[in-house]
Amino acid sequence: MEKINLIYGKGDVLHTHVNINPFANDADGEKIIRGDISNLDKYVDDAELSELVAQDVIDYIPISETQKTLNNWISKIRIGGTIILGGVDLLESCKALSLRQIDTLEANFILHGTQEKPYLVRKSSFTCSELCDYIKENFDFKITKKRVESYSMVVEARRLS
Numbered sequence: 146m147e148k149i150n151l152i153y154g155k156g157d158v159l160h161t162h163v164n165i166n167p168f169a170n171d172a173d174g175e176k177i178i179r180g181d182i183s184n185l186d187k188y189v190d191d192a193e194l195s196e197l198v199a200q201d202v203i204d205y206i207p208i209s210e211t212q213k214t215l216n217n218w219i220s221k222i223r224i225g226g227t228i229i230l231g232g233v234d235l236l237e238s239c240k241a242l243s244l245r246q247i248d249t250l251e252a253n254f255i256l257h258g259t260q261e262k263p264y265l266v267r268k269s270s271f272t273c274s275e276l277c278d279y280i281k282e283n284f285d286f287k288i289t290k291k292r293v294e295s296y297s298m299v300v301e302a303r304r305l306s
Contacts, residue, residue, distance in 0.1 A: 149189065149221075151182045151199040154265050162198065163188070168264070183214040185221050192223045200231035200299070203276075204258075208269040212279075219284050222304045227289070228280075234298040235270035241296065255296050273298040 150162035158164050158176050165188065169179035180188065182199075183206055197218055206214050222228050233255055242252040258267045277288050280302050290301035 147194060148196040149185065149194055149198070151197070151202045151218075152177070153182060153202045153205045156201060159198065162196070183210060184217050186217070189221050191220045194221045195223060195226045196229070197222060197227075198229045200229065201297075202232070203230055203271065204232040204267040204269060205264075206269060211269055211271075215279065216283075219280070219286070219304075222286075224304050224306055226304050227301060228286070228304075229299065229301045230276060231297060231299040233267065233270055233296055234273050234293045236272040236274070237293050237298075238270070238296045271298075273300060276300045277302075 148162040150159040150164045152158070152164055152166040154168055156166070160176070164177045165180045165182055166177050167180065167182055169177040178188070182202060199218065203211060203215070219228060235256070238252060238255050241247045242249070247255070256267060256270055258265050260266050273291050273293050276298070277291055277300055280286050280300070281288060285305045286302040287305055288300065288302050290299065292299050
């Protein structure tokens with residue numbers, strides 16, 4: 146296994162990756178494995194992955210567990226490998242609210258999700274800068290891409306050693 150794509154609830158299945166979703170069902174077949182996305186020890190050894198994609202996943206990890214989860218994910222990346230993280234950018238969301246570009250109802254939807262099911266409530270928020278700083282300060286990774294579009298962020302980093 147060289148590439149993993151983490152999905153929380155709804156998300157894109159990448160056919161070039163092993164897809165892991167804690168809510169997968171038998172109908173999903175071989176495309177998606179039902180499993181724990183916060184600890185990948187069961188699926189992959191340290192420094193084994195060439196790529197880990199976790200778009201719109203980190204927001205669903207409880208804030209008290211995000212550091213441990215990020216550490217686990219990053220430990221799975223091999224030298225030269227890439228991690229791609231994405232989620233709601235807290236700064237852009239709050240900025241839009243404070244400038245009255247969005248109202249409180251829309252801000253809550255952006256930050257906390259649809260809330261149609263208890264497990265689909267987002268549990269934490271970060272800024273793109275915070276996520277980049279955490280990776281740079283704690284690991285030998287180079288940030289290769291960071292972007293904020295609307296209220297979503299994407300951070301891509303490559304392991305140096």
